[in-house]
Amino acid sequence: MGFGGYQGTILRVDLGNKQFKEHPIPKEWIRDYIGGDGFAAKILFEEVPPECRPLDKENKLILATGPVTGTSWPTSGRSAFFSKAALTGIWGESHVGGFIGPELKYAGYDLLVIEGRCEKPVYISIEDSDLQLKDASDLWGEMTDTTTSRVRRLEGDPDTQVAAIGPAGEHGVRFSSIIVNYARAAGRTGMGAVLGSKNVKAIAIRGRGAVQVNDHEAFVELAKQAHRRTRENPQAQEMSKWGTWSLTATKQEIGELPTYNHRTGVFSGWEKISAGYIRPRYTVSDRACFGCTIGCKKVNYIKEGEYAGTLEEGPEYEGLMAFGSSLGIDDYPTTLKANEICNKYGMDIISVGTTIAFAMELYEEGILTTEDTGGLELEWGNKKAAIQLLEMIGEREGLGELLSQGSKNAAEAIGPEAEQYAMHVKGLEVSGQDGRTHRSIGLAHATAARGADHLRSLVTVDQLGYEDVAAKRWGKDKLPEIIDPYTEKYKAAAVVETENAYCIRDTLIVCWYSVSWPPIFWMEDFAELLPLVTGIDEFGSVDNLNLIAERQVTLKRLFNAREGITRADDTLPRRFTKDPMPEGPGKGQTVDLDPMLDAYYRRRGWDKETGLPTDKIIKNLSLDWTRDFMN
Amino acid sequence: MPQQLTVDYTKCTGCRLCELACSAHHENKFQPSLARLKIVRYDDIGVDIPNVCGPCEEAPCVDVCPTYAMRRDPITDMTYVDYDKCILCKSCVGACVNGVIRLDTESMRIIKCDHCDGDPECVKICPTGAIQFGPPARSTVVDRHDKAETYLAEMTRTASEGES
Ligand code: SF4
Ligand code: SF4
Ligand code: SF4
Numbered sequence: 015m016g017f018g019g020y021q022g023t024i025l026r027v028d029l030g031n032k033q034f035k036e037h038p039i040p041k042e043w044i045r046d047y048i049g050g051d052g053f054a055a056k057i058l059f060e061e062v063p064p065e066c067r068p069l070d071k072e073n074k075l076i077l078a079t080g081p082v083t084g085t086s087w088p089t090s091g092r093s094a095f096f097s098k099a100a101l102t103g104i105w106g107e108s109h110v111g112g113f114i115g116p117e118l119k120y121a122g123y124d125l126l127v128i129e130g131r132c133e134k135p136v137y138i139s140i141e142d143s144d145l146q147l148k149d150a151s152d153l154w155g156e157m158t159d160t161t162t163s164r165v166r167r168l169e170g171d172p173d174t175q176v177a178a179i180g181p182a183g184e185h186g187v188r189f190s191s192i193i194v195n196y197a198r199a200a201g202r203t204g205m206g207a208v209l210g211s212k213n214v215k216a217i218a219i220r221g222r223g224a225v226q227v228n229d230h231e232a233f234v235e236l237a238k239q240a241h242r243r244t245r246e247n248p249q250a251q252e253m254s255k256w257g258t259w260s261l262t263a264t265k266q267e268i269g270e271l272p273t274y275n276h277r278t279g280v281f282s283g284w285e286k287i288s289a290g291y292i293r294p295r296y297t298v299s300d301r302a303c304f305g306c307t308i309g310c311k312k313v314n315y316i317k318e319g320e321y322a323g324t325l326e327e328g329p330e331y332e333g334l335m336a337f338g339s340s341l342g343i344d345d346y347p348t349t350l351k352a353n354e355i356c357n358k359y360g361m362d363i364i365s366v367g368t369t370i371a372f373a374m375e376l377y378e379e380g381i382l383t384t385e386d387t388g389g390l391e392l393e394w395g396n397k398k399a400a401i402q403l404l405e406m407i408g409e410r411e412g413l414g415e416l417l418s419q420g421s422k423n424a425a426e427a428i429g430p431e432a433e434q435y436a437m438h439v440k441g442l443e444v445s446g447q448d449g450r451t452h453r454s455i456g457l458a459h460a461t462a463a464r465g466a467d468h469l470r471s472l473v474t475v476d477q478l479g480y481e482d483v484a485a486k487r488w489g490k491d492k493l494p495e496i497i498d499p500y501t502e503k504y505k506a507a508a509v510v511e512t513e514n515a516y517c518i519r520d521t522l523i524v525c526w527y528s529v530s531w532p533p534i535f536w537m538e539d540f541a542e543l544l545p546l547v548t549g550i551d552e553f554g555s556v557d558n559l560n561l562i563a564e565r566q567v568t569l570k571r572l573f574n575a576r577e578g579i580t581r582a583d584d585t586l587p588r589r590f591t592k593d594p595m596p597e598g599p600g601k602g603q604t605v606d607l608d609p610m611l612d613a614y615y616r617r618r619g620w621d622k623e624t625g626l627p628t629d630k631i632i633k634n635l636s637l638d639w640t641r642d643f644m645n
Numbered sequence: 646m647p648q649q650l651t652v653d654y655t656k657c658t659g660c661r662l663c664e665l666a667c668s669a670h671h672e673n674k675f676q677p678s679l680a681r682l683k684i685v686r687y688d689d690i691g692v693d694i695p696n697v698c699g700p701c702e703e704a705p706c707v708d709v710c711p712t713y714a715m716r717r718d719p720i721t722d723m724t725y726v727d728y729d730k731c732i733l734c735k736s737c738v739g740a741c742v743n744g745v746i747r748l749d750t751e752s753m754r755i756i757k758c759d760h761c762d763g764d765p766e767c768v769k770i771c772p773t774g775a776i777q778f779g780p781p782a783r784s785t786v787v788d789r790h791d792k793a794e795t796y797l798a799e800m801t802r803t804a805s806e807g808e809s
Contacts, residue, residue, distance in 0.1 A: 086675060086770070120676070120678070159689065195688045196689055197688070222676075224675060225676070230669070230673050299691050300658050302659060302660035304660065304661055305661065305662055306658075306662075307660070311658075
């Protein structure tokens with residue numbers, strides 16, 4: 015193959031014909047898309063047309079890695095799943111930590127593409143070049159933890175990395191996830207349902223080979239420095255100790271802790287779901303993904319009370335929000351229990367929590383009554399009811415059946431009076447941010463390819479007021495507005511630049527936490543790193559990396575355009591644009607989306623009226639080939 | 646004074662950077678399966694245990710070797726392979742209590758930890774200090790061992806209460 019970092023091989027499994035095939039990665043793909051997200055966008059665009067619905071057998075599911083996966087670069091143990099999303103019907107992707115990406119590389123493959131459908135439940139077993147579809151009839155119906163333990167035993171090697179779906183993925187719960195090694199979730203957009211529709215219960219991977227980079231010595235040296243930088247970074251040190259939990263206090267302070275279904279950004283019970291409260295009482299060990307110096311994962315144990323004996327990793331800040339403040343619950347054990355149920359059933363904690371918040375608000379408004387809920391009193395803060403409803407969704411029972419379709423579909427079924435309470439963009443439930451107190455995330459939620467996404471273009475520099483970083487990146491002339499979270503001005507510039515950098519992050523693939531708050535690594539670091547890994551000098555230019563990122567963002571946009579997405583879909587829930595923030599530091603704020611959208615499209619080279627990429631930009635980004643695949 | 650790798654598994658996060666650093670140093674590539682130490686991860690209970698070479702008061706790999714190829718350096722106390730004598734019978738691989746002696750099936754050589762000639766890469770990269778290099782400090786190791794055992798016992802106790 016000749017390029018360092020890559021194995022140079024795509025592994026395809028055709029479930030219908032029970033065949034595995036290996037294909038070389040075309041050199042131009044590497045040049046134009048680098049890896050990870052880029053390769054996945056190329057494949058899904060070419061191979062999954064608009065007439066294919068997410069749960070059709072023609073849909074494909076991809077597990078992707080990047081050129082640094084499996085090396086000693088900090089936080090490079092992550093990987094990602096891609097598909098047309100079961101939850102939204104548009105572009106879907108879900109990144110996950112753990113060990114499965116590196117293992118796929120050691121087995122000799124950069125990508126795994128899963129195609130077709132099996133008649134009977136199977137699990138995919140990859141042990142270096144030994145490739146098999148193994149019977150999983152006995153595993154069907156099992157929770158993800160039991161599945162993982164049993165697959166490891168069946169494979170006879172405890173070092174096998176396992177990605178599994180639970181009952182939610184089997185039943186087609188729209189926001190079902192894929193769970194890697196018990197607790198790492200490829201949570202968002204419903205990847206579990208896609209795998210379930212293919213009758214694949216799990217993916218088991220064991221690899222004993224090597225990953226080799228182009229310039230080993232220089233790379234190892236740079237990676238050592240990178241580890242040192244990570245270790246000395248104050249934010250990373252905080253993450254090591256507190257994980258993402260420290261966000262609860264930060265968010266409360268700035269008035270952006272989503273509470274009562276995003277109605278407000280201040281939660282009186284915040285302390286009991288904050289880092290300082292949780293860690294000394296519940297945390298028993300710190301863990302990391304492969305190759306990570308930070309180690310933000312916390313294993314927690316509940317000694318007493320209703321959930322005594324619960325031993326589980328997590329939840330992240332997003333889970334504390336989704337099952338804590340958003341439901342009015344000030345009880346950490348409930349959030350841990352909810353996280354455990356989400357992991358076992360294989361459900362996205364953000365989407366399912368936000369959908370339960372939606373149901374609670376409907377209950378308060380009298381749109382849902384105990385008749386609809388089967389007797390559950392869905393009052394804010396009702397812990398028991400929240401947990402019960404969560405299990406009902408996992409099983410698709412009673413009201414759970416309706417809610418398992420996601421808040422957008424549920425709202426449509428209930429009626430127009432319900433719609434304003436469904437907190438989603440393009441069908442994906444809103445994560446734990448609020449554009450009213452942080453304008454750039456308003457724009458990011460509205461424009462991200464997979465819907466209300468906080469990971470593709472969340473600018474943190476503006477909100478946390480890192481003036482120096484902002485001046486360096488965007489120019490002194492844009493200060494102070496660009497770091498003022500309450501104005502729309504210049505936010506498109508910040509979002510576009512950040513989205514580009516994250517795009518390269520997702521081609522490598524490295525963790526979000528190495529590029530956030532303010533970043534440890536940014537474009538110039540990727541430009542230094544990539545040539546050493548790959549031997550491709552062109553990757554040493556930041557301009558070229560920006561071009562690759564723009565190509566990718568536009569390619570995903572074209573994928574969505576083919577599904578009918580236009581400017582009209584780049585919206586926010588009514589609450590963010592119409593209801594002023596009722597209290598806290600951001601009191602009185604709303605989002606004025608249109609001026610930010612105008613500026614965003616202009617920067618992306620997309621048409622202002624339609625929000626679609628123009629012919630000119632399609633040509634400039636060498637995306638002319640997409641025309642052959644447009645309808 | 647002989648130096649050894651000592652391990653505190655209450656600190657280990659299971660990141661396996663040590664395996665990466667070890668293979669990067671000895672094999673010039675990233676290949677955890679050829680690392681001279683091994684992190685045993687118990688994902689279901691959230692515990693990670695580094696297995697390293699030594700400290701072995703009595704080294705089974707030395708005792709079992711039929712050709713006396715596996716020997717102990719009298720000064721450093723470290724065991725090493727005399728490749729001229731090794732017949733690749735794999736007895737040491739089976740005998741190692743820590744499971745860290747391996748057969749590299751590509752180069753057909755027994756591979757084992759050599760303390761990186763006194764400057765261990767695994768120790769240098771470990772972000773948490775879970776692996777250290779120095780004179781054996783038994784008492785603290787034993788204390789920490791106790792702590793982990795208590796933790797595991799507590800979990801087992803609660804689990805069995807839950808079942809009954
Ligand atoms: S920072 Fe956390 S999520 Fe990111 S790679 Fe490290 S352990 Fe995994
Ligand atoms: S001391 Fe050196 S050879 Fe031994 S395990 Fe550590 S890195 Fe490997
Ligand atoms: S580098 Fe340290 S923390 Fe990471 S797995 Fe090895 S011993 Fe554990």
